[in-house]
Amino acid sequence: MRPHKEIVRQFYEAIWNNDDKTIIPELLCEDFSFRGSLGKMQYGHADFATYLNLVRESIQNYRCDIVEMIQEDDKTFARIHYSGIHYGDFLGYAPTHAKLEWNGAAVFTFRDGKIADLWVLWDIQGLQKQLAQLIQE
16 A cells, blocks of 8 residues: 555645646545635535636646644654645636735544545635735735
8 A cells, every 4th residue: 555645745746836637536535524714614526627727727837835744543644845836716806917925734534544634724814814915916
């Protein structure tokens, strides 16, 4: 069985940074549950792919860079640095075409060598402050 940290690295690099949805069934349980910072709980591969598209349509060159990871039993925590170009409507803000950067945290729960649940929390307040400043410029 692959180490959880390796799966988390692949999750961010393949799925988020390279928009490779073909790997979703390999990394995520079929009944995968996901709570992102932009809305309600998502369930399953299709709902997660829809969420992924929503973010990537708003943020061009979207990147998730792992700052640190901690693993304990079936849980892995990751502190993430996010970045990209504000290309579409995002958090109620019209496109600024400016670079955005913000931080967040994620807790992954594993079952049978795959990600079963993911809880993500962005620094939404810092991100909104950044967007508001860009609009005023």
